[in-house]
Amino acid sequence: MIAGDINHLDAYKKQIPSFLLLCLEAVKEFPFAEKRDGKYDILGCQMSVESPSTEPREDRKLEGHRKFIDIQFEIKGKEEWIGVHPASGKEEIIEAHEDRDLYFFKSDEKESAIYFTTGRFAIFFPADLHRPLCMGEKGPEKLRKAVVKVPVDRI
Structure with missing residues (x-):
């Protein structure tokens, strides 16, 4: 996973x-x-x-993809956090939508969290399971968000 601020893309040129x-x-x-x-x-x-x-958080599912890389971008708003943890292969698939390359997982492992607010982006590779759209202590927040699906074979 790579996360950053879209206003500082020059700083990421050697990393992405x-x-x-x-x-x-x-x-x-x-x-x-x-x-x-x-x-x-x-x-x-x-x-x-x-x-x-x-x-x-408990209403959001841990998800992952096999054929696509997600680029998520927060156009407006604040996700208090997106849960992330690397796929270990031990996670149980609880729901699969192969036609959409969308898999939901059950995992007992603790997740890392990234704070996601206006202007931030995150790149989730197939090895990065993620739990988007989690609210924080202030309650639900309306967002505007973009998600780009990049085929793995494009990079």
Whole structure:
């Protein structure tokens, strides 16, 4: 997993694979204020723009992907945290949607947390299980968020 601030992409140039960096630059330049929620093309990858609300951690599922890398970008709002932990192969798949490359897992391992607010991005590779849209102590928060699905074979 790689996390950072989209306003400082130059600082990540040596750390992020070049195609993922190009995707982040395209996300940074995307006219979100002029666009409705929906699906958009970014360099041949699908980007979903959505306006979900955060929920209690126990209502959110730990998810992972096999064929895609997620680039998540917080357009507006604050996810108090996104739970993350590396896949060990010991996690139990509790729900699978192979057609969408979406797998939900049960794990007894503790998760790390990243604070996610306006302008922040995170790149989740297939080895990075993640629990997005978790609310904090202040309760639910309405967000605007983009998720770019990058095929693993593009990098």
